[in-house]
Amino acid sequence: MLVASDLVRRYGDLTAVDGVSFHIDPGETYGLLGPNGAGKTTTISIIAGLIPAHSGTVTVAGQPMGPREVDAKRSIGLVPQDLAIYPELSARENLAFFGRLQGMRGKPLTRRIDEVLDLIALSDRAKDATKEFSGGMKRRLNIGIGLLHAPTLLILDEPTVGVDPQSRNAILESVEALSGGGMAVLYTTHYMEEAERLCDRIAIIDSGRIQAEGTRGELITLTGGLDYIRLTGEGQIEAAATALRGLDAVVQVVADRRLLTLTVRDAPAAVAGVVTTATAAGMTLGEVEIVRPDLESVFLHLTGKALRD
Amino acid sequence: MRQLWTMTASDLRQRVRDRSVFIFGLVVPLALMFVFNLTIGSTNDVALTPITVSVSVPAGDQLAATLVAALGQVDAFPITVDEVSADEAGARVRAGKAQLAVVVPDGFGEAVRQGRPAVVDVTEGNGSKIETQIALSVMQGVLDHLSASAVVVNAGVRSGVAQARLGALAEQAATVMPTVNLTEGKASSEQLSPSGALVAGQAGLFLLFTVGFGVLGLVAEREQGTMARLRSMPMRPGLIVAAKGLVSYILGVVATTVLLTVGSRFFDVSFGSPAAVAVLVLCAVAAATSLMFIIARVARTAEQANVAQSILALVLGVAGGAFFPLGATGLAGRVLDLNPIAAFTRGLGITSGGGGLADIGAPVAIMLGFAVFGLAVSRLVPDRGRDL
Incomplete structure (x- = not known):
């Protein structure tokens, strides 16, 4: 057509x-x-x-x-x-x-x-x-x-x-x-x-x-089966992003003002370590969300930025 | 062709519904015509009223009688001439029974024949008006003519002309018709009356606003998103532009015709041959519409288009005599002549003076030339809206 x-x-x-x-x-x-x-x-x-x-x-x-x-x-x-x-x-x-x-x-x-x-x-x-x-x-x-x-x-x-x-x-x-x-x-x-x-x-x-x-x-499938964890909070956002990049389970961290979007392997297993590390870096967490792969994840994976940007 | 008419009819329907074309195309110009006619028109269209002139003329003085008789030849308004004594002439003016007193002294005619000075006494009444001034001007003209005889007599004396012949020469100089005359030519008859100029000028000025309702709709279509949909329709893009031009043309012709018709009825103006006036209107609308295509091409927003339209309308309207007659010589005069609004009013001047289709070639050529020039420029300037 x-x-x-x-x-x-x-x-x-x-x-x-x-x-x-x-x-x-x-x-x-x-x-x-x-x-x-x-x-x-x-x-x-x-x-x-x-x-x-x-x-x-x-x-x-x-x-x-x-x-x-x-x-x-x-x-x-x-x-x-x-x-x-x-x-x-x-x-x-x-x-x-x-x-x-x-x-x-x-x-x-x-x-x-x-x-x-x-x-x-x-x-x-x-x-x-x-x-x-x-x-x-x-x-x-x-x-x-x-x-x-x-x-x-x-x-x-x-x-x-x-x-x-x-x-x-x-x-x-x-x-x-x-x-x-x-x-x-x-x-x-x-x-x-x-x-x-x-x-x-x-x-x-x-x-x-x-x-x-x-x-x-x-x-x-382009995301390689990776999951996403979204952290929303206050305080030392950039410091938390830097610390989280050091974790083995974390593949990618994207910071957007009060929001950190993490690409991770096996989110349910990794979430405890993510929360501990972010808190220790000075970030006061308000919300933690585990996201299974969707088109937004694909966009993030392909372009390194969120779809709403 | 059906698509062209569909777009044109729909556009006209919308213009009629939003009423702005009525307001800016008819109501505002008619209101301005009335306002300006009350101010400008009242000073120019003076209604002359009858006056009475008391005169004292020596009995049997032919030249003095010539002076008084000239008052009776004024046909612009009635002048009543009362022949009274010298004392009573001034008294009647002071009493308000006459607006002007003229006292011609005894021996006036003899003095003129002999080339001697003579004095005519005039007395104006209180609140003297233009009619009195006109009467005085007429008499001054006669006196100037008579004074020529004094010059003849003096010249005759110096040249040794016989005394018996001098009187006849003086009388001949005083009464002979001038060999040089002013004849009212065609240029004079091209002048519209003040009311006529007002109606024509306002119609020309607001024509530039009225045609904007069509072509400048292109900018509005762009802003409200309908242009994208129109351009996705199965038709050549040029049809969209043609439809807007047609809307402009129809609105312009209708509004200008209504303004000229209503204006001529209200202000008692005749523009002459309907066929010639119709040709002038068609040409003026074509010129004004071409100008709008340039604006639609360069304006990014409706606001920009409206500002540009207002500036151009006022500049061309004022230069075309929409508010007051404008004249210039040399290069400025030639540039002003190319103004289509000026050509339109000049054309109406010709038709109102009795001219027909054969006499309006120059203004028609200017307006059509302007239309061609405007359309050519609109194709050459960058299309900032990318629609045309």
Whole structure:
């Protein structure tokens, strides 16, 4: 459905996307997981034909994609990170406007608008100006517009940013339902749990490069079976980090203000020594947490920094 | 084409709903027209009222009669001439029964014929107004003409002309029509009346604000995130820009037409041939829209775009005579001539003076040239928003 090959995009001296390649099969949900500034949105902008790549190619449903390519754009539905809706228009008018730009007309358009309004649970507010909507309702409409013309590839750029937990869950359920319908989905996020929940395959992206790609299970094996211990506290954090690096069970220590994240072998066995050493170094512990390997662990393992950085 | 119209119609619907285009495109300029007309217009559009002039003229003096008769030829306002005695002339002015007294002394005509000095006494009433000044100016003109005969007589005496011939020469000099005349030419008829200039200038000034509601929407689309979605639609990116330009053009034409129509009705101004005025409006809107494309290209935010738009609108509007007539010579004058708002008001001056389509070539060429220049520049300047 989508093939991106060796994409490069530069802004002055900064290479925002540096040799990104991946593909998405029909019915597959593919995640781009990375922190802010990793190059996710720039990658999506190239794939959606908003900006050209300085090198590399994108094909969607076999058609070359670029800013001036019309045919390939018929196959995609873009849900931008910003709320791409018109506040003065109602939900129905927004859907009708973008539907017409997609070439839809008449009764098929009206019928499809009704279906989408049902899907995003906005049928009862269809005639209200969207400037009156809550943030969650706007987010749902933002997704609904991307779905309207039943694209074969739906591109969602961090669709849950700034959304309350209830709306967020509703959005995630909607996306889960879409992949069941055979639509290919490209989903970018910096929330590990969203990528884990939604995506069949995940690419971990940082500094414009894909660091690793695979299913959740495949990615976690990259950590070598290592566990994580998170220590939160006050006092001599740096001194504690230095002391902990001397323990045999500790592979890596990352200090972030009041938080120490330790990569360790066999966390349950190592935790007692870790606590004793940190306390002896002058750190007053507030919280100790053992974390089994997850995508955040993978990101930490691959980049040496936390996903939220 | 359908996509172009879909975007244009949707944009127009939103502009109508948020009402700001009505406020800045119609309400504010009309309000300003009224305010300025009350201040500037009241000083320029003076309504002249009738006056009474008491005159004392020696019986049988033809030249003195010529002087008084000139007052009756003023057609700008009625002048009632009361012939009274010399004493009564001044008394009537002091009593407020006349605004001006003119006393021509005995022997006035004879003195003029012989080239001797003669004095005409005038008395203005209290609160003398412009009508009195006009009457005095008219009489001064006649006196200047008559004084020419004194010069002729003196020249004749020095040249040895016979005494019998001098009187005839003096009378001929006093009554002959001037050989050099001022004729009101086309340049004069291009001048709009003060009210007309006000309506045209304000329409031109606010045109630059109105067209911003279309093209500068590109910056707003960028800020609110809809530009990304529009650019992902199956259409050429140029259609988005074309739609915004079309919105600007429609808004500009409608607002300017309404302003000129309402302004001309309220302030009793006629701009002449509707076809010629329509051509001027179309060209002015094209020029103003091209300017907005430059702003949309260089502005990163809507705030930057609004500031740039306001500065350009005020500079071009003021230079185009939106608030008061502006004139310059030399290079500055030629630069001012290239201002599309000035060309627009100048064109309206031509049409209001009776000019038609064939007479507005110069302002039309300036405005269309400006439009082409603006569009060319908008393609050359760096696209800081990366949308156009």
